[in-house]
Amino acid sequence: MLAETIFFCGLTTTSYFSCILSASYNNFGVNIAMAILKVLHFPDTRLRDKALPVYKIDSKVKEIAKNMLDVMYAENGIGLAATQVNIRQRIIVIDLSEEKNEPLILINPKITKLVGNQTMREGCLSVPDYYDIIERAEYIEYCYKTLDDEVINSNTDGLLAVCIQHEIDHLDGKLFIDYLSLLKRQRLKKKINKQEKLQQSIL
Numbered sequence: 782m783l784a785e786t787i788f789f790c791g792l793t794t795t796s797y798f799s800c801i802l803s804a805s806y807n808n809f810g811v812n813i814a815m816a817i818l819k820v821l822h823f824p825d826t827r828l829r830d831k832a833l834p835v836y837k838i839d840s841k842v843k844e845i846a847k848n849m850l851d852v853m854y855a856e857n858g859i860g861l862a863a864t865q866v867n868i869r870q871r872i873i874v875i876d877l878s879e880e881k882n883e884p885l886i887l888i889n890p891k892i893t894k895l896v897g898n899q900t901m902r903e904g905c906l907s908v909p910d911y912y913d914i915i916e917r918a919e920y921i922e923y924c925y926k927t928l929d930d931e932v933i934n935s936n937t938d939g940l941l942a943v944c945i946q947h948e949i950d951h952l953d954g955k956l957f958i959d960y961l962s963l964l965k966r967q968r969l970k971k972k973i974n975k976q977e978k979l980q981q982s983i984l
């Protein structure tokens with residue numbers, strides 16, 4: 782039913798990476814560029830790191846979440862996990878609205894129940910230009926903390942359920958292509974190696 786082209790983490794054909802400068806202040810009150818958030822691409826091994834729980838929701842965590850939303854919108858994605866921008870904290874951001882004005886920020890998200898299954902065509906900002914059909918649970922129950930330190934218990938199905946499963950996988954060092962057959966993964970690796978060689982020869 783929902784086997785249309787759906788870009789979970791967005792399509793990024795135009796840029797090598799997204800570069801967001803976050804202005805901040807050091808102890809001397811000097812405005813400095815604190816963080817450059819760059820989306821890591823497969824097969825970068827840092828995408829395999831497991832993210833740690835956020836213990837305190839402070840201004841730094843809020844700034845990370847804001848910057849992640851900026852990156853996600855800049856790359857036309859609908860979801861982004863902190864692991865993808867090389868931050869090992871359990872933070873994900875999602876926005877499924879057409880107007881891109883309904884951001885959802887999930888701190889320490891956890892799925893508590895998985896029911897049924899559904900298939901959708903997935904993509905990922907960390908695996909540019911590759912899409913494939915993946916099977917995941919149809920309905921999930923999940924909990925998370927908001928930036929206001931409030932615990933939310935919720936449930937959902939369809940696209941949001943798939944998106945949350947995809948992003949939490951990132952926090953555990955897992956990519957959607959891990960669900961593919963060995964043959965498909967080998968083909969994808971060959972394609973990426975070819976592209977890298979081509980880029981090197983152009984440079």
Ligand code: NI
Binds near residue numbers: 789790906907951
């Ligand atoms: Ni992704």
